[in-house]
Amino acid sequence: MNQIKVLIIDDSALVRQTLKAILESDPEIRVLGTAGDPYIAVQKIHKEKPDVITLDIEMPKMDGLTFLQKLMRQAPMPVVVISNQTVNGARIGLQALEAGAVDVITKPKLGTDIHSEESRINLIDKVKSAFIAGKKWTAKETSGIGSTAGHSSAGQPALVKKCSLSHDTVIAIGASTGGTEAIKTFLTTLPPSMPPILIVQHMPEKFTASFAKRLNESCSLTVKEAQNNETVHANTVYIAPGDHHMRILRKGAQKVIQITKGELVSRHRPSVNVLFNSVAECVGKNAIGIIMTGMGDDGASEMVSMHKKGAYTIAQDEESSVVFGMPHKAILKGGVTSVLSLNAIAYAVCRILDKDIREG
Structure with a gap:
């Protein structure tokens, strides 16, 4: 495999040096240069024609x-945004994702070996x-095909059969x-009107609160x-807090959420595997599990567990x-009932639950 060529854009010389050292610790990545400002x-x-850019947002x-907005209009390329871990940084980071950034990450933590290793894993995974x-x-x-996201003909929602789910139903994503x-x-x-929905989206701490707020609007x-x-x-939709695992547990007749720190699972915290495992044990056949876009295999093995339980x-x-x-690994492991385009997933879920789709 050819090395991934990365350009680092950050006004701090220390941050540029730190990011370069982290990225070049992986043999598949080569930092071809750094820049102190967008000009x-x-x-x-x-x-240099980089494959990926890391971009300081402030x-x-x-x-x-x-700069990102100009770049996406004139010469679109994959950008990983580096943001401060603040409420304002989270807000701007989400705007960057909407503007076309592929992913967002907080500036690497300096200090303990654990923090350094987790930051290294996170940054390298985001760049890849x-x-x-x-x-x-x-x-x-190259093929002359425009983006067709959400319009695949695979798995039309009309082919999805209604299931005998109950008031106990939970949707996990x-x-x-x-x-x-x-x-x-x-x-x-x-x-x-929907059953409870629990979501693990790989995002930094503080970003998930801003993400939830924007979705709520x-x-x-x-x-x-x-x-x-x-x-x-x-x-109600529950977003797992960044940097924390989320589980669902039974407490008497009720289902409650447990939020814990813990170690990385499948290279992530929050981890989809942690959520899916708890849903398999707590909800079983009354669950609907959805695995969406993402690199790696987080969620794949425990989607198999959900599938075996009848979800x-x-x-x-x-x-x-x-x-x-992530979806591909779940499919290969045999844990998937249906493979659907993005736009078809909501229609399929509503058909399973015998509900009408939202109009407008």
Whole structure:
């Protein structure tokens, strides 16, 4: 495999040096240059032609969000945004995803060996995901096929049969790269009456609260960041807090959420595997599991567990996925009932539940 060529854009020399050291610790990545501001970056982009850019979102001369918007209009390429771990940083980071960034990450933590190793894993995985997404863009441009995300003919919702689910039903969703927009597409299509929905989206701490708030403004369901020990309710969507695992447990007649720190699972915290495992044990055949776009295999093995328990399981198809990693692994492991395009998933779920899709 050819090395992934990365350009680092950050106004801090220390951060540039740190990111370069982290990325080049992986033999599949080569940092071909760094830039202290967007104007220098433009020159290096034209000269070096990187595969992936890491972009500081807060810089002098031209802020990173403005630069990203210009880049996506003039010369689109995979960008991983590096943001401060603040409420404002989270807000701007989500705007960057909407503007076309492939993924967002907080600046690497410096300190303990554990923090350093987790930051290293996270950054390298994000860059590799962005590279895979970029190859998919290039393939579509080369073949003359425009983006058809959400319009695959695979698995039409009319073919999905209704299931004998009960009031005990819970919907569990896992996603990573490209998942913020995929989740938004799914949730904004649903009617206001639905079973509880639990979501693990690989995002940094503080970002999930902002993500939930933005979704709540555009959905007919209530969307919130999950809290430890809260009881789950219908018509509510619970987003796992960044940097924390989320499980669902039974407490008497009620189902409650458990939020814990813990170690990385499948290279992630929150981990889809952690959520899916708890749903398999707590809800069993009354669950619906959905695995969406993302690199790696998080969620794949425990989707098999859900499937074996009798849950109805759905994987997003390759055409509509930004990165067809997690869904593909779940399919290969035999844990998937249906493979559907993004736009078909909400229709399929509503058909399973015998509910009308949201209009408008």
